[in-house]
Structure formats: C-alpha cells, structure tokens
Amino acid sequence: MAVQDDLVRARQTAEDVAAEEHRFQDGFTFRTFLGLLFVAFVMLPGSIYMGLVAGVGLGAAAEWVTIVLFAEVMRRSLQPLKRQEIYMLYYIAASLTAMGIYGLSGGPLQWKIWDQFFVQSAPAAGIADQVPSWAVPAPDSTALRQRTFLDSAWALPLFLLLITEILGRASWMSMGYMLFRMTSDVEKLPFPLAPVAAAGALALAEAGNREESWRWGVFSTGAVVGMGFGLFYVGIPVFTGTLFGNALQLIPIPFLDLTQNVEASLPTAIVGVSINLGEVLVGFVLPYHILLGAAISSVATYVVMNPILYRAGFIPNWQPNSPALQTKLAADLDFWLAIIIGLQLAVAAIGVGMVVRTLREYRTNQSLRLRGLAPPPGRGDPPLWVPLVVWAVSVVSYIAICRWLVPDFPLWIVAGFGLLWSPLNSYVSARMVGLTGQGVSVPFIKEVAIISSRYPRVDIWYAPLPLYDHGGSAQRFREVELTGTKFTSILKAELVMLPVIFLASFLFWAFFWRASPIPSPLFPFAQKMWPYYAQMEAVWKQINLPQSQIREVVLNALNIPRIVAGFVSGLGLFWLFSAFKFPMLLFYGLVSGVGQLPHFTLPKLLGAWLGHRYFKKRYGEENWVRYAPVLLAGFFCGMGLIGMLGIALALVAKSVSVLPF
Secondary structure, three states: OHHHHHHHHHHHHHHHHHHHOOOOEOOOOHHHHHHHHHHHHHHHHHHHHHHHHHOOOOOHHHHHHHHHHHHHHHHHOOOOOOHHHHHHHHHHHHHHOOOOHHHOOOOOOHHHHHHHHHHHOHHHOOOHHHOOOOOOOOOOOHHHHOOOOOOHHHHHHHHHHHHHHHHHHHHHHHHHHHHHHHHHHHOOOOOOOHHHHHHHHHHHHHHHOOOOHHHHHHHHHHHHHHHHHHHHHHHHHHHHHHHHOOOOOOOOOOOEEOHHHHOOOOOOOOOEEOOOHHHHHHHHHOOHHHHHHHHHHHHHHHHHHHHHHHHOOOOOOOOOOOOHHHHHHHHHHHHHHHHHHHHHHHHHHHHHHHHHHHHHHHHHOHHHHHOOOOOOOOOOOOOOHHHHHHHHHHHHHHHHHHHHHOOOOOHHHHHHHHHHHHHHHHHHHHHHHHHHOOOOOOOOHHHHHHHHHOOOOHHHHHOOOOOOOOHHHHHHHHHHHHOOEOHHHHHHHHHHHHHHHHHHHHHHHHHHHHHOOOOOOOOHHHHHHHHHHHHHHHHHOOOOOOOOHHHHHHHHHOOHHHHHHHHHHHHHHHHHHHHOOOOHHHHHHHHHHOOOOHHHHHHHHHHHHHHHHHHHHHHOHHHHHHHHHHHHHHHHHHHHHHHHHHHHHHHHHHHHHOOOO
C-alpha cells in the first residue's frame, strides 16, 4: 500500500505541475539541439566504454550532467531553460545513452559490433558460414580481419541498418501515438508510472536552481560516493588497461563467483554476489516487495532447488568445475526454461484477462466511448489518419524487406506478425502498462513460429521481422503530455537524432574497434560475459536447422508438462495473492526472480531493506522517497565522471598508438 500511495502522490504532483503550465510549448529548440550534439559527441563514447568495461551505461550521469550544465549556462546568460526544453534534454540524453542487451550502448552500430564478434566466436563456428553477408561480412573477410567499417563488405549491412532504424522510429511513434489515444485519451487509464517518470524529469530542472539546497546536497553526496567507488570499480581497470594492456580488477566485474567453491557440497548451486555498490543504491528506489520476491525466488531456484534437481537427475548436462554462467545455462536448458515460459504465459494470461474485463466495461459505458475523441488544443496532435498511414507503410516496408532477404520463408507468417499479432500484442501491453505500470509479452513467439515453419536456414534470425511490442510507447507520450511539451517536439527530436546518432555511433565504434579487438582484456565485462551470450545466441540460431543436435536439446528444454506446471503455478499464485489480499508487487517479484542470478537480486534487496528499515525512519518516509532517486542519480553521475576521465585517457592513448609515426 505504501508503494501505491507513493505512486498516487507522484501522479498528483506531476498533474499539478502540468496544470500550472497549462499551455503546451515546443521543447525542441536550438538550445536543445546543442544538447543533442553534446550528448552524441561527448557522452556517447563514455557510454560505449562503460558498457564494455563494466556492463553499465552512463545513464543518469548523461542526463544529470547535460541538464545541469545547460541549465547553469543558460541561467548565467539570463536565459533560463523552459521546463519543456529541460524535459527534451532529459529525453535526448536518455535515448542516446540507453543500454541495449549484452551491456551494449552507443547507437545503431553496437549491433554490428556484436554481429562481428558472434560470427567469429567459438559457439558460432558451426553456423558462421551460413550467416548472411547482408547482416555481417564473412569471418575471413578483410573487413573483420582489419577491424574496419570502411570496407565494401559493410555497405549492404549498414544500409539495411539505416533503413530499419528509420522504419523502427516510424513504427513506434505512429503505433505508440495511436495506443496513447486509445488508452489515455479515451479510456483514461491511470498510467501509474508515467507521473513518476515525468516528475523525475521535471525534478532535473530544479538541479540548476541554487535555492533547492536539499537537492544539491543529496546529489553532491551521491556524486562523491560514486566517484570514490568508481575509482576502484571502473577507474583502476581503465587506467591499468590503458597503460599496461591488462586491466587490474580490485573489485570483480561483473560479480564475485563462488559457484566452483561450493560445488563439492552443493553441486549446480549458483553462488556469488555483485560487489557493485550501484546495485545496492538501485534497491533504494525500487519497490521493496518486488525486490523481496525476486530475491526469494532467485535463491530458491538456483541455490536451493538446483542441487536437489541435480541429485534427482533433472540437470544431466552440468559439468563439474563450471562457473556460474555455464551452470545457469545447463540448469536452464535442462529444467528451468520451461518453468520460466509457463510463468510468463501466466502473466500474459492475467494481462489479457484484465483487458477483456475492462473492454466489457468500455462497451457498456457510453461515456467512455465518447470522451477523448477530441485532443486538447495546442498539444500538437496530428490527424489520426497520418499515424495510421505511417504505421501501415512501415509494416508493409518491413514485410517487403523480409521477402527480399528471405524469399523462401512463409510470407503469411511475416504478414501475420506485422499486421495482426504486433498491433494486438502492443495494445494488450499498453493497457497493462496503463493499469499496472508493467507490460506483458508472450515469450518465444518468434522461435516457435520459425520452428513450426520448418525453414532450414540461419538467415531468418537476422531478417527484420515486424515482431514488436510498442505498449511502452503509450506511456512515453503520457510523460510528454504531463510536462506540457508538444508532441511535435518528439517528432523533431527523432528526425534530428537519427542522422546525428548514426554518424556518432559509426565514428566512435569504428575508433574503438580499430584500436583494439572487441572484446579483449581492455574490456573486462565484454571479455567475461560475451562468450556466454554468444553461447546462448548460438543455441537459439540453430534450433531450426535439420539434424541439429542443439535443436533436440532446445526442444527437450521446451518441456510441455513443465510449461503447463509453470503456467498453472503462476495462475494459482496470482489467485492466492488476490484471495488473501497479499501485495501484488510481491507476486510479480516472485515471478520475475525465477531466472535471475542471486548475485544481483540480493544486493538490490539489501538496498531496499536498508531504505525500508533504516533510512525511512531516520529521514522520514516522505523525505526518503524524494532523496533516494537524487542520491542514486548523483552516484551514477560520480561513477560516470570517473569513467569519462578514464575514457579520455584511453582515447588519447589509443589515438597516439594508432598513428603511423
């Protein structure tokens, strides 16, 4: 209940702020354009390097530093930034430095850096010759041997990357806007987390106001702690890797692994802990019950149940002396993957049930159908036919590209993904985000469709299938609305960001890759984690090949009785929590924790426990709710500054080392 009260208060605060700024104003101006260039050419290389070294992006550091810098400059120039401009700086910084999968960051070219590693990795040896040249050059090509994008072999892959980036932005903006109109304007769903995000963005504006003494004090405290910890966690590995060619890690990155130490008494138990202080501070701001549930289920599955299952013969593929990641891979494929799928299907079914129930109320309520048809004046809404046409063109373009790249793959599956499943899935997810703050997705739809099609080649995994979930985009438009920013500002920002981020991504990734192989000892996180990620990706990309042994392993992992057991268990647990009025956040935490390493859930729980049991009592619950996000932002800002200092040293060193004289 405390979490729900916090969300209600945050919503009321954000709506009060929006009411004060009744008129919508344009947020993308020349000053925010300068902020875009600053993030793209100053922050982006730091985000790339942090991802490779520590598996984290600049995140809050990019947002805070950019906003504080520009707000302070404008304040001293007697031209303070408008609220809408500050939100656009937040939006741009968050978009350009967002983390992708595998600890990657740095714009569109990050995916090609991953592709070049994967195609040359040991797990991909059996399928490397089948990876299409329109996705990545062959492993023996001069483009990969010389580590350069300036090779004709990259022409088609980069062209396709640019086209899919354009189509992706057109797709999410058009579909996201239509979902927003349906769920927010018409159905008036609460979107409980949108006011929180909007209020957080508006709070960044106050960072440039010296009168907000408490905010500056808390932020500065977090920054000092972040710089102190970052010196040991990020700074020393970067400095030593640059100077001596081998990174010295005083604190293990990404975690301390004790799995091999306990395997004599607890075989297959995954034991370890992340010593990243940031994980503890993240626990300060996340809901306590979600983290409690995630920690309980992660420890119960991977520490308690794994040895029991191994002795019962359910984890036969585990090999002694395996570290945590390899042990997790064996346990997941042998047992837990089917359970995880069943639990996710249960969450999806719960979401669909909520949608059906609300739609019934919607059909019987005439006022619901009439309201929201006319958007507020000045918000910058386009005619509804415009996003509908843009979405249709983007989907048809995706279908045409897939037909060109993989002509033998069944066209009806591609069209079904784009025209039927993705809109339906996005709407269900958007309604769940609007009701609970969390989206929902049905797992492994793509994998099941490809296996069922009996398509026998690897190239389908690289084709841009129009399979997406734009449910979260509806919340993004709600955040923009709450800050009084015109929707046209987002359109302008995306149009300008695309060429700028593509150019910056190309330049910086080309520089890093040319200077040193990726991964290498200079990049501890990538060197340790990427081989595991490649192993998992190789498993999935071989499941549709005929006579594939891995296909049989994966199909055995998709054990139908276990999937049903996970599905029934999820529904039963949900009914139990509903019947006895237990916190529903605890239910979602328990479900999400199955499949997570205890290495990360336990430090977050420690932070949540400290915040819940100590800091709230010391500072007062209302004050602590305000302090925690600012403290966390300051911490990541401090870590980011240390990382950027190390990055500057590395860039200078690498620039000198690659000169021909």
